[in-house]
Amino acid sequence: MYVAARGGEGAIQNAERLYRELIGHFDAETVRTIERAMPYLIDRVMGEGSLYAPELAALALAQSGGDLYEAVLMLRAFRSTQPRLAYARVVDAERMLVVRRISAAFKDIPGGQVLGPTLDYSHRVLDLAVLEGEPTTQPRGHEELEKDEPFESLYLRGEKNHLPLVADWQRDAGLLPMLPVHPCQEATEIPDVTREPLLFPAPRAMRLQSLSRADTGGVLALGYANMRGYGAVHPTVNEVRLGYADVEIVHPITGEPFSIGRVRVTHAEVVTAVEAAPAGNDASAGEPAKLQLALGFCATVGWNEVKTIAGAMLDMAMDLPDPHPSHTEEYVLYHTDPVESSGFCIHYKLPHYVTFGSELDVVRSVGAAKKVSGLGDYYGDGSGLAAGMPGVYSERATPPVSEAAGEQV
Amino acid sequence: MASICKAMSRWRVSVLSAHLLSVLSRMPARDVVALADDVLASLRDVRVIQNRTGIVMLPYRDSAKGVTFHLGEVLMAEAHVRITLPAGRQVEGYGACLGRDVRHALAIAVLDAALRGGVQVERIEAFVTAQAAALDAQDAALLAKVEATRVVMETF
Numbered sequence: 001m002y003v004a005a006r007g008g009e010g011a012i013q014n015a016e017r018l019y020r021e022l023i024g025h026f027d028a029e030t031v032r033t034i035e036r037a038m039p040y041l042i043d044r045v046m047g048e049g050s051l052y053a054p055e056l057a058a059l060a061l062a063q064s065g066g067d068l069y070e071a072v073l074m075l076r077a078f079r080s081t082q083p084r085l086a087y088a089r090v091v092d093a094e095r096m097l098v099v100r101r102i103s104a105a106f107k108d109i110p111g112g113q114v115l116g117p118t119l120d121y122s123h124r125v126l127d128l129a130v131l132e133g134e135p136t137t138q139p140r141g142h143e144e145l146e147k148d149e150p151f152e153s154l155y156l157r158g159e160k161n162h163l164p165l166v167a168d169w170q171r172d173a174g175l176l177p178m179l180p181v182h183p184c185q186e187a188t189e190i191p192d193v194t195r196e197p198l199l200f201p202a203p204r205a206m207r208l209q210s211l212s213r214a215d216t217g218g219v220l221a222l223g224y225a226n227m228r229g230y231g232a233v234h235p236t237v238n239e240v241r242l243g244y245a246d247v248e249i250v251h252p253i254t255g256e257p258f259s260i261g262r263v264r265v266t267h268a269e270v271v272t273a274v275e276a277a278p279a280g281n282d283a284s285a286g287e288p289a290k291l292q293l294a295l296g297f298c299a300t301v302g303w304n305e306v307k308t309i310a311g312a313m314l315d316m317a318m319d320l321p322d323p324h325p326s327h328t329e330e331y332v333l334y335h336t337d338p339v340e341s342s343g344f345c346i347h348y349k350l351p352h353y354v355t356f357g358s359e360l361d362v363v364r365s366v367g368a369a370k371k372v373s374g375l376g377d378y379y380g381d382g383s384g385l386a387a388g389m390p391g392v393y394s395e396r397a398t399p400p401v402s403e404a405a406g407e408q409v
Numbered sequence: 410m411a412s413i414c415k416a417m418s419r420w421r422v423s424v425l426s427a428h429l430l431s432v433l434s435r436m437p438a439r440d441v442v443a444l445a446d447d448v449l450a451s452l453r454d455v456r457v458i459q460n461r462t463g464i465v466m467l468p469y470r471d472s473a474k475g476v477t478f479h480l481g482e483v484l485m486a487e488a489h490v491r492i493t494l495p496a497g498r499q500v501e502g503y504g505a506c507l508g509r510d511v512r513h514a515l516a517i518a519v520l521d522a523a524l525r526g527g528v529q530v531e532r533i534e535a536f537v538t539a540q541a542a543a544l545d546a547q548d549a550a551l552l553a554k555v556e557a558t559r560v561v562m563e564t565f
Contacts, residue, residue, distance in 0.1 A: 053484035055508060085463035085487055090470055090477055099555050107562045115558040167472045179475035187468050192479055205478035208471055212480050247467060247483050252503055256427035260434045260485055261507035269472060295473035301481040
Protein backbone atom coordinates (compact mmCIF):
# COMPACT_ATOMS: atom_id res chain seq x y z
CA MET A 1 0.00 0.00 0.00
CA TYR A 2 1.28 3.48 -0.80
CA VAL A 3 0.41 6.92 0.47
CA ALA A 4 0.98 10.22 -1.29
CA ALA A 5 3.55 12.35 0.47
CA ARG A 6 4.87 15.86 -0.05
CA GLY A 7 7.96 17.67 0.98
CA GLY A 8 11.69 17.09 0.86
CA GLU A 9 12.42 18.85 -2.44
CA GLY A 10 15.30 20.79 -0.94
CA ALA A 11 16.72 17.68 0.68
CA ILE A 12 16.48 15.78 -2.62
CA GLN A 13 18.34 18.52 -4.49
CA ASN A 14 21.03 18.63 -1.84
CA ALA A 15 21.32 14.85 -1.86
CA GLU A 16 21.98 14.86 -5.61
CA ARG A 17 24.47 17.69 -5.22
CA LEU A 18 26.31 15.77 -2.51
CA TYR A 19 26.30 12.65 -4.72
CA ARG A 20 27.86 14.62 -7.58
CA GLU A 21 30.44 16.13 -5.28
CA LEU A 22 31.49 12.77 -3.92
CA ILE A 23 31.81 11.02 -7.29
CA GLY A 24 33.71 14.00 -8.65
CA HIS A 25 33.55 16.05 -11.79
CA PHE A 26 33.43 14.30 -15.14
CA ASP A 27 33.51 15.66 -18.67
CA ALA A 28 33.69 14.48 -22.26
CA GLU A 29 37.33 13.47 -21.79
CA THR A 30 36.39 11.30 -18.78
CA VAL A 31 33.75 9.59 -20.91
CA ARG A 32 36.21 8.97 -23.74
CA THR A 33 38.73 7.54 -21.26
CA ILE A 34 36.14 5.14 -19.82
CA GLU A 35 35.10 4.05 -23.31
CA ARG A 36 38.70 3.45 -24.37
CA ALA A 37 40.04 1.89 -21.19
CA MET A 38 37.16 -0.32 -20.06
CA PRO A 39 35.69 -2.06 -23.11
CA TYR A 40 34.53 -5.11 -21.16
CA LEU A 41 32.66 -2.96 -18.66
CA ILE A 42 31.15 -1.00 -21.53
CA ASP A 43 30.14 -4.28 -23.18
CA ARG A 44 28.45 -5.46 -20.02
CA VAL A 45 26.41 -2.27 -19.74
CA MET A 46 25.48 -2.40 -23.44
CA GLY A 47 24.55 -6.08 -23.29
CA GLU A 48 22.32 -5.64 -20.26
CA GLY A 49 21.04 -2.29 -21.50
CA SER A 50 20.27 -4.03 -24.80
CA LEU A 51 21.61 -1.08 -26.74
CA TYR A 52 24.94 -1.06 -28.55
CA ALA A 53 26.18 2.48 -28.02
CA PRO A 54 29.69 2.52 -26.49
CA GLU A 55 29.85 6.28 -26.10
CA LEU A 56 26.53 6.41 -24.25
CA ALA A 57 27.39 3.39 -22.09
CA ALA A 58 30.57 5.20 -21.04
CA LEU A 59 28.55 8.33 -20.30
CA ALA A 60 26.08 6.31 -18.23
CA LEU A 61 28.94 4.84 -16.22
CA ALA A 62 30.46 8.27 -15.64
CA GLN A 63 27.12 9.76 -14.68
CA SER A 64 26.27 6.95 -12.27
CA GLY A 65 29.70 6.83 -10.67
CA GLY A 66 30.13 3.27 -11.94
CA ASP A 67 26.88 1.89 -10.50
CA LEU A 68 26.13 -0.80 -13.10
CA TYR A 69 22.40 -1.05 -12.48
CA GLU A 70 21.98 2.72 -12.68
CA ALA A 71 24.03 2.79 -15.88
CA VAL A 72 21.97 0.00 -17.44
CA LEU A 73 18.75 1.75 -16.44
CA MET A 74 19.92 5.02 -18.02
CA LEU A 75 20.84 3.26 -21.24
CA ARG A 76 17.47 1.49 -21.45
CA ALA A 77 15.70 4.76 -20.65
CA PHE A 78 17.57 6.47 -23.49
CA ARG A 79 16.75 3.58 -25.80
CA SER A 80 13.05 4.06 -25.14
CA THR A 81 13.27 7.62 -26.50
CA GLN A 82 14.62 6.51 -29.88
CA PRO A 83 12.57 5.45 -32.87
CA ARG A 84 13.31 2.07 -34.41
CA LEU A 85 14.54 2.98 -37.86
CA ALA A 86 15.31 -0.43 -39.29
CA TYR A 87 15.85 -4.13 -38.80
CA ALA A 88 19.30 -5.32 -39.73
CA ARG A 89 19.95 -8.46 -41.73
CA VAL A 90 20.39 -11.59 -39.66
CA VAL A 91 23.97 -11.92 -38.42
CA ASP A 92 25.75 -14.93 -39.85
CA ALA A 93 28.16 -16.12 -37.16
CA GLU A 94 30.42 -17.65 -39.81
CA ARG A 95 30.87 -14.29 -41.52
CA MET A 96 31.88 -12.45 -38.38
CA LEU A 97 35.40 -11.11 -38.06
CA VAL A 98 36.35 -13.62 -35.38
CA VAL A 99 39.06 -12.75 -32.88
CA ARG A 100 38.61 -15.60 -30.44
CA ARG A 101 37.19 -19.06 -30.93
CA ILE A 102 37.74 -22.04 -28.69
CA SER A 103 36.12 -25.39 -28.01
CA ALA A 104 36.49 -27.44 -24.85
CA ALA A 105 34.73 -30.40 -26.46
CA PHE A 106 37.03 -31.10 -29.39
CA LYS A 107 40.63 -30.06 -29.79
CA ASP A 108 40.80 -30.41 -33.57
CA ILE A 109 37.87 -28.35 -34.78
CA PRO A 110 37.74 -27.08 -38.36
CA GLY A 111 39.56 -23.76 -38.51
CA GLY A 112 41.41 -24.54 -35.29
CA GLN A 113 41.41 -23.02 -31.86
CA VAL A 114 42.31 -19.34 -31.63
CA LEU A 115 42.75 -17.84 -28.18
CA GLY A 116 42.50 -14.21 -29.28
CA PRO A 117 42.55 -11.40 -26.72
CA THR A 118 42.20 -13.03 -23.31
CA LEU A 119 43.66 -13.26 -19.82
CA ASP A 120 42.30 -16.79 -19.35
CA TYR A 121 45.72 -18.38 -19.33
CA SER A 122 47.60 -15.60 -17.54
CA HIS A 123 48.60 -15.00 -13.95
CA ARG A 124 46.20 -12.68 -12.17
CA VAL A 125 48.82 -10.55 -10.49
CA LEU A 126 48.41 -6.86 -9.83
CA ASP A 127 50.91 -4.80 -11.81
CA LEU A 128 51.93 -2.65 -8.85
CA ALA A 129 54.77 -1.05 -10.80
CA VAL A 130 52.18 0.97 -12.71
CA LEU A 131 51.40 2.78 -9.47
CA GLU A 132 55.05 3.83 -9.30
CA GLY A 133 54.86 5.37 -12.73
CA GLU A 134 56.21 2.43 -14.74
CA PRO A 135 54.57 1.47 -18.06
CA THR A 136 52.29 -1.57 -18.10
CA THR A 137 54.17 -4.83 -18.43
CA GLN A 138 53.89 -6.39 -21.88
CA PRO A 139 53.92 -10.15 -21.85
CA ARG A 140 56.74 -11.91 -23.66
CA GLY A 141 56.00 -12.75 -27.25
CA HIS A 142 54.34 -9.46 -28.05
CA GLU A 143 56.96 -8.63 -30.69
CA GLU A 144 56.27 -11.88 -32.47
CA LEU A 145 52.69 -10.78 -33.10
CA GLU A 146 53.96 -7.92 -35.20
CA LYS A 147 56.16 -10.14 -37.36
CA ASP A 148 53.55 -12.49 -38.72
CA GLU A 149 53.69 -11.05 -42.23
CA PRO A 150 52.47 -13.95 -44.39
CA PHE A 151 49.08 -13.91 -42.74
CA GLU A 152 48.12 -10.57 -44.23
CA SER A 153 48.14 -11.80 -47.80
CA LEU A 154 46.32 -15.00 -46.81
CA TYR A 155 43.64 -13.01 -45.03
CA LEU A 156 43.12 -10.72 -47.99
CA ARG A 157 42.67 -13.76 -50.23
CA GLY A 158 40.00 -15.01 -47.84
CA GLU A 159 41.92 -18.13 -46.87
CA LYS A 160 42.18 -17.27 -43.20
CA ASN A 161 39.69 -16.43 -40.52
CA HIS A 162 37.13 -18.74 -41.99
CA LEU A 163 35.97 -20.50 -38.87
CA PRO A 164 32.93 -22.69 -39.51
CA LEU A 165 30.57 -23.29 -36.62
CA VAL A 166 31.52 -26.32 -34.55
CA ALA A 167 27.84 -27.30 -34.39
CA ASP A 168 27.58 -27.45 -38.20
CA TRP A 169 30.64 -29.69 -38.32
CA GLN A 170 29.08 -31.95 -35.68
CA ARG A 171 25.87 -32.16 -37.71
CA ASP A 172 27.82 -33.11 -40.81
CA ALA A 173 29.48 -35.84 -38.74
CA GLY A 174 26.11 -37.11 -37.52
CA LEU A 175 26.82 -36.18 -33.90
CA LEU A 176 23.94 -33.74 -33.66
CA PRO A 177 20.47 -33.92 -35.18
CA MET A 178 19.99 -31.76 -38.26
CA LEU A 179 18.40 -28.36 -37.68
CA PRO A 180 14.66 -28.23 -38.31
CA VAL A 181 13.62 -26.18 -41.29
CA HIS A 182 12.12 -22.90 -40.14
CA PRO A 183 9.91 -20.93 -42.50
CA CYS A 184 11.41 -17.66 -43.73
CA GLN A 185 10.48 -14.97 -41.30
CA GLU A 186 10.42 -11.21 -41.72
CA ALA A 187 12.46 -9.48 -39.01
CA THR A 188 9.34 -7.63 -37.93
CA GLU A 189 7.65 -10.98 -37.23
CA ILE A 190 10.31 -12.21 -34.81
CA PRO A 191 8.87 -12.24 -31.29
CA ASP A 192 10.28 -9.24 -29.42
CA VAL A 193 10.28 -8.80 -25.63
CA THR A 194 10.54 -5.04 -26.04
CA ARG A 195 7.18 -4.96 -27.81
CA GLU A 196 5.19 -7.89 -26.41
CA PRO A 197 4.74 -9.34 -22.93
CA LEU A 198 6.85 -12.35 -22.00
CA LEU A 199 4.43 -15.24 -21.54
CA PHE A 200 5.25 -18.85 -20.75
CA PRO A 201 6.17 -21.16 -22.27
CA ALA A 202 8.04 -18.41 -24.11
CA PRO A 203 8.83 -18.62 -27.82
CA ARG A 204 12.49 -19.58 -28.17
CA ALA A 205 13.22 -16.21 -29.80
CA MET A 206 12.00 -14.46 -26.66
CA ARG A 207 13.96 -16.78 -24.38
CA LEU A 208 17.19 -16.07 -26.25
CA GLN A 209 16.50 -12.33 -26.46
CA SER A 210 15.85 -12.26 -22.70
CA LEU A 211 19.10 -14.11 -21.99
CA SER A 212 20.94 -11.74 -24.32
CA ARG A 213 19.86 -8.71 -22.26
CA ALA A 214 19.94 -10.48 -18.88
CA ASP A 215 21.94 -9.46 -15.84
CA THR A 216 25.37 -11.10 -15.95
CA GLY A 217 25.39 -11.70 -12.21
CA GLY A 218 21.88 -13.12 -12.20
CA VAL A 219 22.55 -15.50 -15.08
CA LEU A 220 25.82 -16.58 -13.50
CA ALA A 221 24.22 -17.20 -10.08
CA LEU A 222 21.48 -19.41 -11.49
CA GLY A 223 23.82 -21.10 -13.96
CA TYR A 224 26.40 -21.73 -11.23
CA ALA A 225 23.79 -23.22 -8.89
CA ASN A 226 22.85 -25.59 -11.68
CA MET A 227 26.45 -26.49 -12.51
CA ARG A 228 27.31 -27.16 -8.85
CA GLY A 229 24.75 -29.90 -8.73
CA TYR A 230 21.49 -28.28 -7.68
CA GLY A 231 20.39 -28.72 -11.27
CA ALA A 232 20.82 -31.51 -13.76
CA VAL A 233 23.18 -29.92 -16.31
CA HIS A 234 26.95 -30.27 -16.35
CA PRO A 235 27.85 -29.79 -19.98
CA THR A 236 31.00 -29.01 -21.95
CA VAL A 237 31.66 -25.76 -23.81
CA ASN A 238 31.15 -26.69 -27.42
CA GLU A 239 32.22 -23.32 -28.80
CA VAL A 240 32.88 -19.79 -27.61
CA ARG A 241 33.21 -17.25 -30.40
CA LEU A 242 34.00 -13.56 -30.03
CA GLY A 243 34.10 -11.24 -32.97
CA TYR A 244 32.88 -8.21 -34.84
CA ALA A 245 29.60 -8.52 -36.73
CA ASP A 246 28.53 -6.16 -39.50
CA VAL A 247 25.23 -4.38 -38.95
CA GLU A 248 23.74 -4.56 -42.44
CA ILE A 249 20.66 -2.61 -43.41
CA VAL A 250 18.99 -2.17 -46.76
CA HIS A 251 19.54 1.03 -48.71
CA PRO A 252 16.05 2.52 -48.93
CA ILE A 253 16.62 3.78 -52.48
CA THR A 254 18.61 1.04 -54.20
CA GLY A 255 17.48 -1.94 -52.10
CA GLU A 256 21.11 -3.09 -51.77
CA PRO A 257 22.29 -4.18 -48.31
CA PHE A 258 25.22 -2.31 -46.82
CA SER A 259 27.05 -2.24 -43.51
CA ILE A 260 26.66 0.75 -41.22
CA GLY A 261 29.47 -0.51 -38.99
CA ARG A 262 30.50 -3.38 -36.77
CA VAL A 263 29.52 -4.41 -33.27
CA ARG A 264 31.22 -6.75 -30.84
CA VAL A 265 29.32 -10.01 -30.36
CA THR A 266 29.73 -13.11 -28.16
CA HIS A 267 28.31 -16.50 -29.11
CA ALA A 268 28.46 -19.56 -26.83
CA GLU A 269 27.25 -23.14 -27.07
CA VAL A 270 27.37 -25.92 -24.52
CA VAL A 271 26.88 -29.58 -25.30
CA THR A 272 25.86 -32.63 -23.30
CA ALA A 273 24.15 -35.97 -23.75
CA VAL A 274 20.43 -36.07 -23.06
CA GLU A 275 17.78 -38.70 -23.42
CA ALA A 276 16.31 -38.59 -26.89
CA ALA A 277 12.57 -38.10 -27.12
CA PRO A 278 10.96 -41.48 -27.79
CA ALA A 279 9.91 -41.91 -31.38
CA GLY A 280 7.04 -44.03 -32.56
CA ASN A 281 6.43 -47.10 -30.40
CA ASP A 282 9.82 -47.03 -28.65
CA ALA A 283 8.32 -45.82 -25.39
CA SER A 284 5.67 -48.47 -25.25
CA ALA A 285 8.14 -51.18 -26.20
CA GLY A 286 9.96 -50.51 -22.93
CA GLU A 287 13.33 -50.10 -24.59
CA PRO A 288 15.98 -48.18 -22.66
CA ALA A 289 16.06 -44.47 -23.49
CA LYS A 290 18.57 -43.52 -26.16
CA LEU A 291 21.09 -40.78 -25.53
CA GLN A 292 21.95 -38.06 -28.00
CA LEU A 293 23.97 -34.86 -27.90
CA ALA A 294 22.09 -31.61 -27.40
CA LEU A 295 23.19 -27.98 -27.43
CA GLY A 296 22.42 -25.02 -25.22
CA PHE A 297 22.95 -21.59 -26.74
CA CYS A 298 23.33 -17.97 -25.73
CA ALA A 299 24.65 -14.85 -27.46
CA THR A 300 24.83 -11.19 -26.60
CA VAL A 301 26.04 -7.87 -27.94
CA GLY A 302 29.47 -7.04 -26.55
CA TRP A 303 32.10 -9.46 -25.35
CA ASN A 304 30.89 -11.27 -22.25
CA GLU A 305 31.93 -14.91 -22.00
CA VAL A 306 30.71 -15.58 -18.46
CA LYS A 307 27.18 -14.50 -19.24
CA THR A 308 26.91 -16.40 -22.50
CA ILE A 309 28.36 -19.65 -21.13
CA ALA A 310 26.11 -19.54 -18.05
CA GLY A 311 23.21 -18.47 -20.29
CA ALA A 312 23.80 -21.40 -22.66
CA MET A 313 23.71 -23.76 -19.67
CA LEU A 314 20.45 -22.24 -18.50
CA ASP A 315 19.05 -22.54 -22.03
CA MET A 316 19.78 -26.24 -21.90
CA ALA A 317 18.46 -26.56 -18.33
CA MET A 318 15.18 -24.89 -19.23
CA ASP A 319 14.52 -27.71 -21.72
CA LEU A 320 15.07 -30.46 -19.15
CA PRO A 321 12.60 -31.50 -16.47
CA ASP A 322 14.00 -30.97 -12.99
CA PRO A 323 12.61 -29.50 -9.78
CA HIS A 324 15.41 -26.93 -9.38
CA PRO A 325 14.23 -23.40 -10.24
CA SER A 326 17.05 -22.92 -12.76
CA HIS A 327 15.21 -25.42 -14.96
CA THR A 328 12.09 -23.25 -14.97
CA GLU A 329 11.82 -20.71 -17.76
CA GLU A 330 9.60 -18.35 -15.82
CA TYR A 331 11.96 -18.36 -12.84
CA VAL A 332 15.11 -17.80 -14.90
CA LEU A 333 13.86 -15.16 -17.32
CA TYR A 334 11.83 -13.10 -14.86
CA HIS A 335 14.55 -13.01 -12.22
CA THR A 336 17.51 -12.15 -14.42
CA ASP A 337 16.33 -8.93 -16.02
CA PRO A 338 18.68 -6.31 -14.52
CA VAL A 339 16.24 -3.41 -14.62
CA GLU A 340 13.24 -5.34 -13.33
CA SER A 341 15.15 -7.06 -10.54
CA SER A 342 17.28 -4.12 -9.35
CA GLY A 343 14.30 -1.81 -9.69
CA PHE A 344 12.13 -4.06 -7.56
CA CYS A 345 14.88 -4.39 -4.99
CA ILE A 346 15.53 -0.68 -4.60
CA HIS A 347 11.87 0.25 -4.67
CA TYR A 348 11.80 -1.02 -1.08
CA LYS A 349 13.68 2.16 -0.17
CA LEU A 350 10.62 4.19 -1.05
CA PRO A 351 8.24 5.09 1.81
CA HIS A 352 6.24 2.05 2.87
CA TYR A 353 4.92 3.61 6.04
CA VAL A 354 1.35 2.40 5.64
CA THR A 355 2.43 -1.09 4.52
CA PHE A 356 4.72 -1.41 7.49
CA GLY A 357 2.15 0.15 9.79
CA SER A 358 -0.30 -2.52 8.76
CA GLU A 359 2.29 -5.20 9.45
CA LEU A 360 2.96 -3.63 12.82
CA ASP A 361 -0.76 -3.80 13.62
CA VAL A 362 -0.72 -7.49 12.88
CA VAL A 363 2.34 -8.10 15.03
CA ARG A 364 0.85 -6.11 17.89
CA SER A 365 -2.46 -7.90 17.53
CA VAL A 366 -0.80 -11.27 17.68
CA GLY A 367 1.30 -10.15 20.62
CA ALA A 368 -1.77 -8.89 22.48
CA ALA A 369 -3.85 -11.93 21.71
CA LYS A 370 -1.27 -14.55 22.44
CA LYS A 371 0.75 -12.49 24.90
CA VAL A 372 3.96 -13.24 23.13
CA SER A 373 6.68 -12.07 25.44
CA GLY A 374 9.62 -10.25 23.94
CA LEU A 375 7.93 -9.34 20.66
CA GLY A 376 5.32 -7.23 22.40
CA ASP A 377 7.99 -5.64 24.53
CA TYR A 378 10.03 -4.80 21.49
CA TYR A 379 7.24 -3.09 19.60
CA GLY A 380 5.56 -1.67 22.71
CA ASP A 381 2.23 -0.03 22.09
CA GLY A 382 3.41 1.83 19.03
CA SER A 383 3.13 5.27 20.57
CA GLY A 384 6.84 5.92 20.15
CA LEU A 385 6.68 5.00 16.49
CA ALA A 386 3.44 6.79 15.76
CA ALA A 387 5.18 10.15 15.55
CA GLY A 388 7.10 8.91 12.54
CA MET A 389 4.07 7.46 10.79
CA PRO A 390 2.12 9.40 8.24
CA GLY A 391 -1.47 10.60 8.71
CA VAL A 392 -3.86 7.78 9.15
CA TYR A 393 -1.73 5.44 11.21
CA SER A 394 -0.64 7.95 13.87
CA GLU A 395 -4.24 9.01 14.39
CA ARG A 396 -5.48 5.48 14.77
CA ALA A 397 -6.08 3.84 18.05
CA THR A 398 -4.72 0.38 18.56
CA PRO A 399 -7.37 -1.92 17.09
CA PRO A 400 -9.20 -4.13 19.51
CA VAL A 401 -8.30 -7.76 19.15
CA SER A 402 -10.84 -10.40 19.71
CA GLU A 403 -9.91 -13.81 20.97
CA ALA A 404 -11.37 -15.30 17.82
CA ALA A 405 -9.26 -13.07 15.58
CA GLY A 406 -6.20 -13.88 17.58
CA GLU A 407 -6.78 -17.58 17.25
CA GLN A 408 -7.28 -17.28 13.54
CA VAL A 409 -3.81 -15.79 13.22
CA MET B 410 21.36 -3.43 -76.04
CA ALA B 411 21.05 0.13 -74.83
CA SER B 412 18.57 -0.90 -72.18
CA ILE B 413 20.91 -3.70 -71.00
CA CYS B 414 23.76 -1.20 -70.73
CA LYS B 415 21.52 1.17 -68.82
CA ALA B 416 20.43 -1.60 -66.43
CA MET B 417 24.06 -2.66 -65.94
CA SER B 418 25.00 0.91 -65.21
CA ARG B 419 22.21 1.25 -62.64
CA TRP B 420 23.26 -2.04 -61.02
CA ARG B 421 26.89 -0.92 -60.91
CA VAL B 422 25.90 2.35 -59.25
CA SER B 423 23.76 0.47 -56.72
CA VAL B 424 26.56 -1.91 -55.83
CA LEU B 425 29.08 0.92 -55.77
CA SER B 426 26.74 2.91 -53.59
CA ALA B 427 26.42 0.00 -51.11
CA HIS B 428 30.21 -0.43 -51.05
CA LEU B 429 30.69 3.31 -50.62
CA LEU B 430 28.29 3.45 -47.70
CA SER B 431 29.88 0.43 -46.01
CA VAL B 432 33.32 2.04 -46.18
CA LEU B 433 32.26 5.58 -45.30
CA SER B 434 30.32 4.46 -42.24
CA ARG B 435 33.47 2.94 -40.73
CA MET B 436 35.69 5.92 -41.46
CA PRO B 437 36.42 8.80 -39.08
CA ALA B 438 33.57 11.29 -39.39
CA ARG B 439 35.86 14.28 -39.89
CA ASP B 440 37.35 12.83 -43.11
CA VAL B 441 33.92 12.04 -44.56
CA VAL B 442 32.54 15.45 -43.61
CA ALA B 443 35.55 17.19 -45.19
CA LEU B 444 35.02 15.38 -48.51
CA ALA B 445 31.28 16.03 -48.44
CA ASP B 446 31.91 19.74 -47.81
CA ASP B 447 34.09 19.85 -50.94
CA VAL B 448 31.50 18.02 -53.03
CA LEU B 449 28.70 20.24 -51.78
CA ALA B 450 30.34 23.19 -53.50
CA SER B 451 29.47 21.69 -56.87
CA LEU B 452 25.84 20.92 -55.99
CA ARG B 453 22.81 23.14 -56.28
CA ASP B 454 20.05 23.10 -53.73
CA VAL B 455 20.62 20.28 -51.25
CA ARG B 456 17.48 19.47 -49.31
CA VAL B 457 17.66 17.42 -46.11
CA ILE B 458 14.62 15.15 -46.00
CA GLN B 459 15.60 13.37 -42.79
CA ASN B 460 18.54 13.56 -40.41
CA ARG B 461 18.10 11.87 -37.07
CA THR B 462 19.24 9.25 -34.59
CA GLY B 463 17.38 6.04 -33.90
CA ILE B 464 17.93 2.35 -33.33
CA VAL B 465 18.26 -0.67 -35.53
CA MET B 466 17.33 -4.12 -34.27
CA LEU B 467 19.99 -6.78 -34.83
CA PRO B 468 18.69 -10.32 -35.42
CA TYR B 469 20.93 -13.33 -34.83
CA ARG B 470 20.59 -17.02 -35.64
CA ASP B 471 20.70 -19.54 -32.82
CA SER B 472 23.10 -22.29 -33.79
CA ALA B 473 21.48 -24.85 -31.46
CA LYS B 474 17.97 -24.92 -32.93
CA GLY B 475 18.13 -22.58 -35.89
CA VAL B 476 15.73 -19.98 -34.48
CA THR B 477 16.24 -16.32 -35.36
CA PHE B 478 15.98 -13.92 -32.44
CA HIS B 479 16.73 -10.31 -31.59
CA LEU B 480 20.21 -10.00 -30.14
CA GLY B 481 19.83 -6.34 -29.20
CA GLU B 482 19.50 -2.88 -30.63
CA VAL B 483 22.19 -0.64 -32.04
CA LEU B 484 22.25 3.13 -31.97
CA MET B 485 22.51 4.64 -35.44
CA ALA B 486 22.29 7.98 -37.22
CA GLU B 487 20.70 8.29 -40.64
CA ALA B 488 20.23 10.97 -43.26
CA HIS B 489 18.16 11.22 -46.40
CA VAL B 490 18.85 14.08 -48.82
CA ARG B 491 17.66 15.26 -52.21
CA ILE B 492 20.06 17.20 -54.42
CA THR B 493 19.43 19.11 -57.58
CA LEU B 494 21.97 18.51 -60.30
CA PRO B 495 23.22 21.31 -62.57
CA ALA B 496 20.90 19.99 -65.31
CA GLY B 497 17.96 20.34 -62.96
CA ARG B 498 17.48 16.62 -62.32
CA GLN B 499 16.88 15.62 -58.72
CA VAL B 500 18.65 12.71 -57.06
CA GLU B 501 18.19 11.29 -53.61
CA GLY B 502 20.93 9.98 -51.35
CA TYR B 503 20.98 8.03 -48.12
CA GLY B 504 23.58 7.62 -45.41
CA ALA B 505 23.78 5.86 -42.07
CA CYS B 506 26.40 5.04 -39.48
CA LEU B 507 26.68 3.60 -35.99
CA GLY B 508 26.36 6.03 -33.10
CA ARG B 509 24.68 9.39 -32.89
CA ASP B 510 26.77 11.53 -35.23
CA VAL B 511 24.10 12.96 -37.52
CA ARG B 512 26.71 15.06 -39.39
CA HIS B 513 28.57 11.88 -40.33
CA ALA B 514 25.34 10.35 -41.66
CA LEU B 515 24.48 13.55 -43.51
CA ALA B 516 27.90 13.67 -45.17
CA ILE B 517 27.53 10.04 -46.31
CA ALA B 518 24.08 10.82 -47.75
CA VAL B 519 25.47 13.78 -49.71
CA LEU B 520 28.27 11.63 -51.15
CA ASP B 521 25.79 8.87 -51.97
CA ALA B 522 23.57 11.33 -53.84
CA ALA B 523 26.56 12.84 -55.63
CA LEU B 524 27.77 9.41 -56.73
CA ARG B 525 24.33 8.42 -58.00
CA GLY B 526 23.96 11.77 -59.72
CA GLY B 527 27.31 11.42 -61.46
CA VAL B 528 28.94 14.32 -59.59
CA GLN B 529 32.68 13.99 -58.85
CA VAL B 530 32.39 10.23 -59.21
CA GLU B 531 36.08 9.59 -59.87
CA ARG B 532 37.13 11.62 -56.88
CA ILE B 533 34.67 9.88 -54.56
CA GLU B 534 35.59 6.45 -55.91
CA ALA B 535 39.30 7.16 -55.46
CA PHE B 536 38.70 8.32 -51.91
CA VAL B 537 36.61 5.28 -51.04
CA THR B 538 39.05 2.87 -52.69
CA ALA B 539 41.95 4.31 -50.69
CA GLN B 540 39.99 4.18 -47.47
CA ALA B 541 38.78 0.64 -48.15
CA ALA B 542 42.38 -0.45 -48.60
CA ALA B 543 43.31 1.20 -45.31
CA LEU B 544 40.44 -0.54 -43.50
CA ASP B 545 41.39 -3.90 -45.03
CA ALA B 546 44.96 -3.37 -43.88
CA GLN B 547 43.71 -2.64 -40.36
CA ASP B 548 41.68 -5.85 -40.37
CA ALA B 549 44.61 -7.81 -41.71
CA ALA B 550 46.92 -6.39 -39.04
CA LEU B 551 44.43 -7.29 -36.31
CA LEU B 552 43.90 -10.78 -37.66
CA ALA B 553 47.63 -11.34 -37.98
CA LYS B 554 47.82 -10.75 -34.22
CA VAL B 555 44.84 -13.05 -33.71
CA GLU B 556 46.52 -15.69 -35.83
CA ALA B 557 49.54 -15.57 -33.55
CA THR B 558 47.29 -16.84 -30.74
CA ARG B 559 46.34 -20.01 -32.61
CA VAL B 560 46.88 -23.11 -30.50
CA VAL B 561 48.64 -26.08 -32.01
CA MET B 562 47.93 -29.03 -29.73
CA GLU B 563 49.89 -32.22 -29.45
CA THR B 564 48.37 -35.51 -28.51
CA PHE B 565 50.41 -37.61 -26.12
